Amino acid sequence: MPEWVYIKDIAQYEGQxxxxxxxxxxxxxxxxxxxxxxxxxTGTLQCVVFKGDVSAETxxxxxxxxxxxxxxxxxxxxxxxxxxxxxxxxxxxxxxTQQAHAYPxxxxxxxxxxxxxHRHLWLRSSRxxxxxxxxxxxxxxxxxxxxxxxxxxxxxxxxxxxxxxGTTTLFPVDYFDDTVYxxxxxxxxxxxxxxxxxxxxxxGPTFRAEKSKTRRHLTEFWMIEPEVAYCDLxxxxxxxxxxxxxxxxxxxxNRQAELQTLERDITKxxxxxKPFPRISYGEAIERLQSTGVDIQWGDDFGGDDExxxxxxxxxxxxxxxxxxxxxxxxxxxxxxxxxxALCMDVLAPEGYGEIIGGGQREDDLPVLxxxxxxxxxxxxAFSWYLDLRRYGSVPHAGFGMGIERMVxxxxxxxxxxxxxxxxxxxxxxxx
RNA sequence: UCCUCGGUAGCUCAAUCGGCAGAGCAAUCGGCUGUUAACCGAUGGGUUGUUGGUUCGAGUCCAACCCGAGGAGCCA
Numbered sequence: 005m006p007e008w009v010y011i012k013d014i015a016q017y018e019g020q021x022x023x024x025x026x027x028x029x030x031x032x033x034x035x036x037x038x039x040x041x042x043x044x045x046t047g048t049l050q051c052v053v054f055k056g057d058v059s060a061e062t063x064x065x066x067x068x069x070x071x072x073x074x075x076x077x078x079x080x081x082x083x084x085x086x087x088x089x090x091x092x093x094x095x096x097x098x099x100x101t102q103q104a105h106a107y108p109x110x111x112x113x114x115x116x117x118x119x120x121x122h123r124h125l126w127l128r129s130s131r132x133x134x135x136x137x138x139x140x141x142x143x144x145x146x147x148x149x150x151x152x153x154x155x156x157x158x159x160x161x162x163x164x165x166x167x168x169x170g171t172t173t174l175f176p177v178d179y180f181d182d183t184v185y186x187x188x189x190x191x192x193x194x195x196x197x198x199x200x201x202x203x204x205x206x207x208g209p210t211f212r213a214e215k216s217k218t219r220r221h222l223t224e225f226w227m228i229e230p231e232v233a234y235c236d237l238x239x240x241x242x243x244x245x246x247x248x249x250x251x252x253x254x255x256x257x258n259r260q261a262e263l264q265t266l267e268r269d270i271t272k273x274x275x276x277x278k279p280f281p282r283i284s285y286g287e288a289i290e291r292l293q294s295t296g297v298d299i300q301w302g303d304d305f306g307g308d309d310e311x312x313x314x315x316x317x318x319x320x321x322x323x324x325x326x327x328x329x330x331x332x333x334x335x336x337x338x339x340x341x342x343x344x345a346l347c348m349d350v351l352a353p354e355g356y357g358e359i360i361g362g363g364q365r366e367d368d369l370p371v372l373x374x375x376x377x378x379x380x381x382x383x384x385a386f387s388w389y390l391d392l393r394r395y396g397s398v399p400h401a402g403f404g405m406g407i408e409r410m411v412x413x414x415x416x417x418x419x420x421x422x423x424x425x426x427x428x429x430x431x432x433x434x435x
Numbered sequence: 436u437c438c439u440c441g442g443u444a445g446c447u448c449a450a451u452c453g454g455c456a457g458a459g460c461a462a463u464c465g466g467c468u469g470u471u472a473a474c475c476g477a478u479g480g481g482u483u484g485u486u487g488g489u490u491c492g493a494g495u496c497c498a499a500c501c502c503g504a505g506g507a508g509c510c511a
Contacts, residue, residue, distance in 0.1 A: 034474085035467040054468075071461090086469075106445075110461050111472045113447055117503050173510075189511050214510050215436070221510075306507085332511055361511065404511070431503085 006078050011047035014091050017081045024049065024077045024093065027128070028069050028104075030111055038066040040095070042077055048130065051077050051093040062098045071110075072128070074101035116421075123426055124435045134262035135415045135422060138255060142411055143207065145254040146228045149247055150205045155230060158197040158204040160190025165385065175213045175223075186211035189404060192334070192389055194231035195365060198400050199392055205230040207407075217430055218307070219419040220357055222408060224428035231402030237346040237364045240401035241322055244350055244360050245278045247405075248320060252276040255414055268416045272354060275318050282322040285344065288313055302327050311355035320359075324348040333379040336366040348403075356413035362403020369393040 006021040014022075026044030033039070036055035041048055053066040069075065079095040086092075109125055119126045126132055151157070163177065163184045174185040190206040197204035207228040214221065232243065256263070256273050263270055283291070292299050292309055299309065314321055325344040328337055335345040347363030366372045372393055376383055383390065411423035421427040426435065 030472075032470045032473050033467085034470060037468050037470075039470050039473085041471085050471080052469080056468090084469095086471080088471085106462060108445065108461090110446060112460050113472095115447075115504085118446070191511070210511090212510070216508085216510060218506080218508095218510090227511095304510090334511085358510095 011042075011044050011049045011089075014047070014049060014081055014089070018083055018091065019081065021078065021080050021096070022093075024051070025101075026075065026077070028071055028073045028075060029128075030071065031069060033067060038063070038069075040066060040069065040075075040077070042075065042093075043128070043130075045133075047089065049089070049091065049093055050087055051079060051095050053095040053098065058095060058097065062095075065098050065100060066095070068103075069098075069100070070104045071107040072125075073104040075099065076101060120421065120427070120432060121435075127425065130265060132422065134265040135411065135417065136425060137262050138259050138266075138415055139407065139411045139423060141255050141259050142251060142407060142414065143226075143228075145251040145258075146247075146405070146407075147207060148254075149250050150203075150228075150230060153203070155203040155205045156197070156201040158194065158201065158206055160187060160193040160206040160208060160229075162187050162209065164188075173213050175211050188212055189227065190229050191231065191402065191404065194229055194402055195334075195389070195392055195400065198231040198233040198402070199396065199398070202234075203230070203232050215430055220307070220409065220412075222420055222424065222427055222429055225420075225424065226407040227404045228407065229402060229404040231400065233398050233400045235364075235401040236399055237324065237348065237401060240362055240364060240403060241282060241324065241348055244322070244348070244362065244403050244405075245280050245320075248280075248350065248360070249276055249278045251410075252414065263415070266415050268414070273414065276320060276353075280320050280322050280350070281317050282324060284324055285326045288323050291316065302329065304330065307357065310351050310357045314351045314353050314355060314357075317353065320353060321351050322348050323351060324363075333375040333381060334365050334372070336364045337371075346401075350403075352409070352413045354413070354416075356409065358406075359409045359413060360403050360405045362401065364399065364401040367393060367397045367399055369397065 006023045008025060009017055009022045011024065024042055024044055026042045029041040029043040029048050031038060031040055038053040040051040040053060042051050053063060055063050076099040077093065077095055078097040079093040081091055082094055083090060084092045108122055109119070109129070127136070163179065164187045165184055174188060176183050176185055187210055189210055190208065194204055194206055205228060208226065209224055210227050211224050213223065230243065232239070252273055253276070256270060286301065289299060289301050292312060295312055297309060297312065313323070324347065325338055325341070326347055327343060328335065328345040331345045331347060335347050338344045338346050345363060349358045350360035351357060352359045366375060369390060372390065373383060376386060408420045408423040412420045415423065417423060421429065
């Protein structure tokens with residue numbers, strides 16, 4: 005019996021008889037020859053069935069194979085300059101595992117809605133595999149970054165008792181006879197963790213019931229959120245900068261083939277080296293005004309504004325000290341300028357927008373109690389959170405990075421929907 | 436929630452002024468020893484999103500609704 009091998013390793017088996025187990029990606033026939041493009045999850049290899057080399061049954065099977073039929077193929081690996089990967093398989097035997105029904109996704113063009121309806125099958129296409137492998141690498145790189153720098157992974161809960169923002173953006177869930185909400189962020193729990201472990205992070209799904217219908221929004225998305233005790237805003241920006249550079253460069257190194265499949269211009273990613281430019285919100289407003297944008301101090305940035313700002317730099321830009329008025333209750337006010345918060349966003353280049361948001365947290369008990377009240381939030385619901393300020397409160401800071409926005413940027417995608425295996429959006433929760 | 440555009444074969448689309456429902460791909464059958472989204476020939480495939488209206492006649496015009504796409508707003 006020939007050895008079962010994966011296509012990614014095929015170069016090691018030149019001249020040897022091997023077995024592949026996979027699916028028929030495409031087929032071309034020519035009388036006494038069948039060219040079977042077989043994929044096995046690690047790559048695609050052309051398997052050549054020549055009538056003179058195989059039994060009549062095997063040749064007939066090759067003729068009848070439908071797209072995505074599952075097959076076990078045996079044959080000899082041979083070098084061929086006509087192959088995109090330098091090798092092909094001279095088939096000696098074919099075994100059908102299952103004859104696929106008429107496959108809905110043909111090699112021709114399809115619309116977005118159709119492909120999303122068939123997302124469970126669309127995952128088999130080479131492009132989707134490339135970008136989801138980039139996603140896998142991004143998550144691994146993020147976790148390795150923190151794991152090797154003294155951070156403890158602390159998983160945040162998904163059921164949460166209360167809102168840290170308005171309840172309109174929360175998904176309520178019936179919890180026995182009570183209502184709980186799907187988490188919007190693990191941050192508050194990471195603050196508890198930072199007071200216990202010093203440096204912690206979480207990585208998991210978060211949920212926003214926003215009726216956003218843009219290329220940057222999902223209702224279910226993944227965030228990685230570090231939180232560090234005895235860290236201020238500057239330290240937080242240092243961490244975000246070093247983290248982002250490390251993750252981007254690692255993906256660039258380890259996923260070159262995938263980025264090439266996606267036809268990504270990687271010179272733009274190679275430029276992601278620290279230090280990143282840091283500008284205050286006030287400077288950002290001035291920069292926008294000087295390019296003719298009608299925006300006033302206090303306004304939020306629109307998608308176009310973020311694009312204009314990011315295009316002024318060749319690498320990610322950190323915007324810090326936004327007006328405190330529209331910011332979350334836990335943000336610490338800048339003691340130097342009480343109208344702004346000690347917070348920051350990292351905007352990705354090329355118009356990909358905010359990929360990191362974070363900052364220093366309010367660590368003073370009476371001030372935090374005042375902010376809760378100002379935001380019309382009940383102190384009772386946050387009593388555990390206030391405990392963190394009662395028992396050994398320290399300055400601390402952290403941030404959250406959206407995995408999908410990161411992948412979308414790295415892969416040069418137009419829309420976040422392809423950056424997650426099964427996207428959940430307004431009006432779409434299947435498959 | 437608002438604005439714009441769209442919904443015709445399994446898929447991507449066409450159908451002139453309101454006058455016979457079309458093509459490519461896919462499928463099925465046949466041909467070809469080197470194909471690279473192979474090619475060549477043939478065949479089958481339709482409640483034109485739903486409901487109602489105008490008309491001799493509606494894919495086409497009108498109304499409501501459903502669904503989708505793009506954008507805006509919203510967005511720790």
